[in-house]
Amino acid sequence: MGTIADLAQKIERLQGDLAARLSEASDATDIDGLKVEFLGRKGSITLLFKEIGQIDPSERGEAGKRLNELKRHATEAIEQKTEGASDAELKRRLSEERVDPSLPGVYHSYGHLHPLTKVQREIEFIFMRMGFDVATGPEIETEHYNFDALNIPVEHPARADWDTFYIDDERLLRPHTSPVQIRVMEQTEPPVRIICPGRCYRRDTQDDTHSPVFHQIELLWVEEGLSLAHLKYVLEVFTQEFFGEGYDMRFSGDYFPFTEPSVQVHIKAPDADDWLEIMGAGMVDPAVLTAVGYDAERYTGFAFGLGIERMAMLRYGIKDIRAFFTNDLRLIKQF
Ligand code: PHE
Numbered sequence: 001m002g003t004i005a006d007l008a009q010k011i012e013r014l015q016g017d018l019a020a021r022l023s024e025a026s027d028a029t030d031i032d033g034l035k036v037e038f039l040g041r042k043g044s045i046t047l048l049f050k051e052i053g054q055i056d057p058s059e060r061g062e063a064g065k066r067l068n069e070l071k072r073h074a075t076e077a078i079e080q081k082t083e084g085a086s087d088a089e090l091k092r093r094l095s096e097e098r099v100d101p102s103l104p105g106v107y108h109s110y111g112h113l114h115p116l117t118k119v120q121r122e123i124e125f126i127f128m129r130m131g132f133d134v135a136t137g138p139e140i141e142t143e144h145y146n147f148d149a150l151n152i153p154v155e156h157p158a159r160a161d162w163d164t165f166y167i168d169d170e171r172l173l174r175p176h177t178s179p180v181q182i183r184v185m186e187q188t189e190p191p192v193r194i195i196c197p198g199r200c201y202r203r204d205t206q207d208d209t210h211s212p213v214f215h216q217i218e219l220l221w222v223e224e225g226l227s228l229a230h231l232k233y234v235l236e237v238f239t240q241e242f243f244g245e246g247y248d249m250r251f252s253g254d255y256f257p258f259t260e261p262s263v264q265v266h267i268k269a270p271d272a273d274d275w276l277e278i279m280g281a282g283m284v285d286p287a288v289l290t291a292v293g294y295d296a297e298r299y300t301g302f303a304f305g306l307g308i309e310r311m312a313m314l315r316y317g318i319k320d321i322r323a324f325f326t327n328d329l330r331l332i333k334q335f
Contacts, residue, residue: 010048123238135196219304222289225300281303284300
């Protein structure tokens with residue numbers, strides 16, 4: 001038979017033990033371990049309760065009271081220590097993870113538009129301000145839109161000027177944006193005032209001014225009473241807006257199957273000696289207007305096609321067209 005005095009001794013020892021161990025515990029894991037060790041299902045305090053049965057029945061009430069007190073003390077001590085530990089942990093993190101606003105920030109580089117996109121948009125805006133709409137057409141074209149409807153029949157030698165990549169017997173990668181003229185005219189009645197920006201393809205060997213993939217902007221204006229003088233005026237406005245004041249402009253004769261007359265447009269910078277060819281243009285051939293169902297006696301029109309790369313090269317002084325397509329950030333970042 002155990003006595004209450006024995007039990008009291010054990011209680012005292014356990015309490016001392018727990019206090020000592022708690023003071024050594026340094027983090028939540030240690031404390032959790034102690035909780036299991038003392039208060040768990042097989043914990044030393046829990047086991048002590050089992051000894052009540054061996055104590056003299058007259059003292060069992062007192063024994064139970066003391067054990068409950070021990071259990072309460074132990075629970076409180078562990079809780080206190082837990083709180084203390086999380087306080088300490090919080091303090092440690094607050095001091096270690098403090099934000100120092102005086103440190104330099106993390107630098108994120110922002111993307112920006114490709115120089116070709118910038119130039120394309122700039123040209124679009126110039127013509128949009130003049131009242132032109134932007135139209136687009138497919139890059140995979142049919143022979144019909146790319147050639148026949150533009151007055152370039154099969155076997156016509158001019159087809160060689162737009163030698164391109166064929167997908168099959170009927171379909172090809174468009175070598176110019178002129179087929180968009182036809183697509184738009186088929187869908188609308190005059191007046192037509194559009195520009196058509198887009199990617200084009202040609203069987204050109206790459207060099208510093210040729211690329212098998214490039215971009216054009218087409219312009220088409222069809223209405224009653226238009227003449228070459230209107231074309232010249234539109235081009236003068238464009239040159240002034242895009243390149244600046246003081247440029248000279250001249251036309252020279254050229255040939256395109258879909259315009260008559262056809263011209264090559266040249267400009268000269270105020271302080272330059274040389275003329276630069278900037279685009280092919282002309283009055284829309286009446287045969288083209290007739291083929292889309294327009295009354296060619298009543299309506300006239302003009303069109304041009306300009307290369308976006310060429311405009312960007314002139315604008316930025318870039319000498320090699322390949323610079324636009326090699327994605328070298330050292331170049332791209334300059335714009
Ligand atoms: N499509 C012609 C080319 O790519 C350019 C052009 C367009 C000429 C419109 C006249 C009229 O060479």
